[in-house]
Amino acid sequence: MKQWKTILAAAALALASGTAAMAARTDLVLGMPLEPPHLDPTAGAAAAIDEVFYANVFEGLTRIGSRGEVLPDLAESWTISDDGKTYTFKLRSGVKFHDGSDFDASDVKFSLDRARGESSVNAQKGLFAPIDTIEVVDPATVKVTLKNPLGSFLYNLGWGDAVIVAPESAETNKEKPVGTGPLKFQNWAKGSSITLVKADGYWGDPVALDKAEFRIIPDAAAAIPALLSGDVQALPNFALGDALAQVKADPRFKVVIGTTEGETVLSTNNKKPPFDNLKVRQAIAHAIDRKALIDGATGGLGTPIGSHFAPHNPAYIDLTGTYPHDIAKAKELLKEAGLADGFKATLKLPPVGYARQGGEIIASQLREIGIDLQIIPVEWADWLKQVFTDKDYDLSIVSHTEPNDIDIYARKDYYFNYDNPAFNKVIDELNLTSDEAKRTELYKQAQKILADDAVNGFLFELPKVGIWDAKVEGLWENSPIQANDLTKVKWAD
Incomplete structure (x- = not known):
């Protein structure tokens, strides 16, 4: 009897440990069909760059939310002049880049000047053409004056092409991106995967994930077995063709058909x-x-x-x-x-x-x-x-x-x-x-x-055909912007 009690106690402890481990899961592997040509969203037109880095590693003054709305980001607030031409942004305090350098108004001026400059390689350089002047009022305040009023200016600042970068790391972001977001870049195994990990000391709400791997799977035929085996837990935007019906019938997965831009x-x-x-x-x-x-x-x-x-x-x-x-x-x-x-x-x-x-x-x-x-x-x-x-x-x-x-x-x-x-x-x-x-x-x-x-x-x-483990919460249903925003993603208990 005593032996059985010992065995049952051990089994209960193992079950409790296993349950706790399952509840505490903080990693996620996402499959994506295209590999980015490089890792700098301010220097390339490929959507795959933003799909990994937008809102996760890099942030802008504003950001686009899951419903297409404009939200504050590195700018906590702003005022607009009566003539609609001058925007004064109040920046968040205590923000640091992932290399430890401080974020302030000079980084905003550098980023916007770089995006609109004569030698700019920004794929959406036209977004910044309406800017006339950029003034650093103080470390926490920047004033942007437009040549003419522009109704979409705050929305435009939420694009991936408008994220804020630091002068110290801007030139190396293609290979080693440094942003201010809740996740930071860890590794790029070219042809295979890109790995992000939780950033310490993030200014906002910390993410639930400690690690996110974006695995490059060009062929949908290879994505299915990876999903079914649990090797990949999410395919946020994948065309699966005839295999979609098979996945829909499997209760282990959630299939979400949304819209894109x-x-x-x-x-x-x-x-x-x-x-x-x-x-x-x-x-x-x-x-x-x-x-x-x-x-x-x-x-x-x-x-x-x-x-x-x-x-x-x-x-x-x-x-x-x-x-x-x-x-x-x-x-x-x-x-x-x-x-x-x-x-x-x-x-x-x-x-x-x-x-x-x-x-x-x-x-x-x-x-x-x-x-x-x-x-x-x-x-x-x-x-x-x-x-x-x-x-x-x-x-x-x-x-x-x-x-x-x-x-x-x-x-x-x-x-x-x-x-x-x-x-x-x-x-x-x-x-x-x-x-x-x-x-x-x-x-x-x-x-x-x-x-x-x-x-x-x-x-x-x-x-947007999204398929992911039924226990994964927080991935976007629609794509109002090219992104896999992981800031609210977690595993259900």
């Missing part, structure tokens, strides 16, 4: 013949069967779009009927453009499922009207150089996941090579307008111009 487009080089001809672009628009594309590339989860605007935005208008699927009309337009026999072109595709699968479908659809596309698969770094930077392409497919970014079509050096003075005028007026009703009307005008011009093939809004 990812306007997926058939990117078109508007200055390169024959794509500089409106009739050709209209023909392509008529040849695209969005439903077949969405079914094949997103498992039916994407939302069709007819312009560059997210359907969940209050200012959205449905323009998918501008150029309905009509093969006969598409052929007629090509004939009017002097291309009755069609033509050949290239389609460069980055290494994401929606692009590679969607590219095959688009090529098949355009073949029906005589357009013969040579599909060229490229790695992400090559896409960024060849397509985004050098504009060396005919067509491509990519999701633009930056928030509320219709203004990119007004940038003269942007890779679409689109220039319409009427559109630029609308964007200029939008930038000077703070009244929400007027801004909504201007957004609608901008959408209509892009749709009519068939600037790109407007395909679908990329869905």
